[in-house]
Amino acid sequence: MALLVHMLACAFGLGSWVAVNGLWVELPLIVNTLPEGWELPSYLTVIIQLANLGPLLVTLMHKLCPGRLKEQVVIYSILSIGILSCILLAFFWDRTMIVAGALHSTAFFIITFFLSLVDCTSSVTFLPFMMQLPAKYITTYYIGEGLSGFIPGVAALAQGVGIAKCVNSSQTGGNHTGENVWSLHTEYLPPNFSTEVFFFFLAAMMCLSLAAFVALNRLPRTFELSTENLVPDAVASVSSGLDNPGAETDGEAVKCQGQGEGEAQSRPLLSASKHSVYQLMFIYFLVVWVNTATNGLLPSVQTYSCMPYGNLAYHLSAALASVANPVACTIAMFFQNRSLVFLGVLTVLGTGFGSYNMAMAAMSPCPLFHGTAVGQVIIVLSWLSFTGTLSYVKVMVGVILRDRSHSALVWCGAATQIGSLVGSVTMFPLVNVYRLFKSGDFCNTKCPLRY
Incomplete structure (x- = not known):
């Protein structure tokens, strides 16, 4: 029975962020089809922020009508909506219409919302809901939550999305000479399976999560429910999370923060950590800055930093960065370093990688090492390191504040949401209104050598 519950808890966690993670790793293929092109990631960051309306409404319902809204009902509803949305996305993701005089991917945006x-x-x-089960199953749930980013990333790698090559083509010149003019054009290789199949795969994962939830919800509440195995009430009050929409409403930050909390939830709350006012200010600064960078600033320009090196570089950066997040969360569960000096150094290091990525985006379509294998390797490793280092910082900051007090975790969630919102709102006009970042054709862009 214990093994079965562990498997169900893991499968249930798969449905937490699998849809959004799947969209990010599929972007290298989608951006070549939809009219927004390289600007598409900046739209996604804003749409995800707008979707925090859901947690806000749930929180208001719990505040205004305590006990009237049951988690089971909400979970059934949102998982069903998720399955339906993935299926609709498979059929309508490439449908467009003219809005404000320009062609836009309205169906994709609405379903993504x-x-x-x-x-x-x-x-x-x-x-x-998981807090109703013994504490040891919480960690398994977080493993499933981490896999919600890992599995779509692996699937995208297997799909080989957006791989392209440069092909010579000729066309007849002007009427006077009649000579053939040779030029290069980008030819995208067909993926191993289509975008539609990938979206159906996401729908299948959502169905698996729903089936696991149904099974968990029907388990007899008599199994293993001895008082010593239950999560302490104090910890449960933290995880109820419904007093604080901000603490749980951010995508990647929540995934990692949850990983750190999972370990803490297997034991009683530690006594409040002793930090000075300046140390707390530094901790919350880390929360705001890390989430500003990882959830707003850099994702908006990932296409501009990677696509000049070719679709393969973008494909690997998107997929491996999605894998790096749960890997960093898992490492943080077993190798914890709460030193503020260490976390500060790690944040500076991650910011350095992010700065390189941003600089390459600003230099698009002619970044450093353009057209070389060295440039491709560096940009992929830079994105991988950026995601991995700052994900670890998210976990450890969450653990520190989690062990301090409930209110500290509440403010952590608020800082997380503020950072994410500031990052996405800052980048959207820079990318889509002022167009400070330039796109280009990998095959036809002529760039001077930059080393």
Whole structure:
């Protein structure tokens, strides 16, 4: 029975962020089809922030009508919406229409909003439900939550999305000479399976999560429910999370923060950590800055930093960065370093990688080492290191504040949301209104050598 519950808890956690993670890793293929092109990631960051309306509504319902809204009902609803949205996305993701005089991917944006709504709302409903089970199953749930980013990333690698090559083509010149003019054009290789199949795969994962939830919800409440195995009430009150929409409403930050909390939830709360006012200010600064960078600033320009090196570089950066997040969370569960000096140094290091990525985006379409294998390797490793280092910082900051007090974790969630919002709102006009970042054609862009 224990093994079965562990498997169900893990499968249930898969449905937490699998849809949004799947969209990010599929972007290297989607950006070549939809009219927004390289600007598409900046739209996604704003849509995901707007989807935090879901957790806000759930929180207001719990505040205004205590006990009237049941987590089970909300979970059934959002998982069903998630399955339907993934299926609709498979059929309508490339449908466009003219809005304000320009062609836009309205169907993709609308369905993406509902997928983001599902995933954001899962953060304030899945965990409170899991708190009904013994504490050891919480960690298994977080493993499943981490896999919600890992599995789509592996699937995208297997799919080989957006791989392209440069092909010579000729066309007849002017009427006077009649000579053939040779030029290069980008030819995208067909993926191993289509975008539609990938979205159906996401729908299948959501179905697996729903089936696991149904099974967990029907388990007899008599199994293993001895008082010594239950999560302490104090910890449960933290994870109810419904007093604080901000603490649980951010995508990648929540995933990692949850990983750190999972270990803490297997034991009683530690006595409040002793930090000075300046140390607390530094900790919350880390929370704001890390989430500003990872959830707003850099994702908005990932296409501009990677696509000049070719679709393969973008494909690997998107997929491996998605894998790096749960890996960093897992490492933080077993190798914890709460030193503020260490976390500060790690933040500076991660910011350095992010600065390189931002600089390459600003130099698009002619970044450093353009057209070389060295440039491709560096940009992929830089994105991988950026995601991994700052994900570890998210976990450890969450653990520190989690062990301090409930209110500290509440403010951590608020800082997380503020950082994410500031990052996405800052980048959207820079990318889509002022167009400070320039796109280019990998095959036809002529760039001077930059080393």
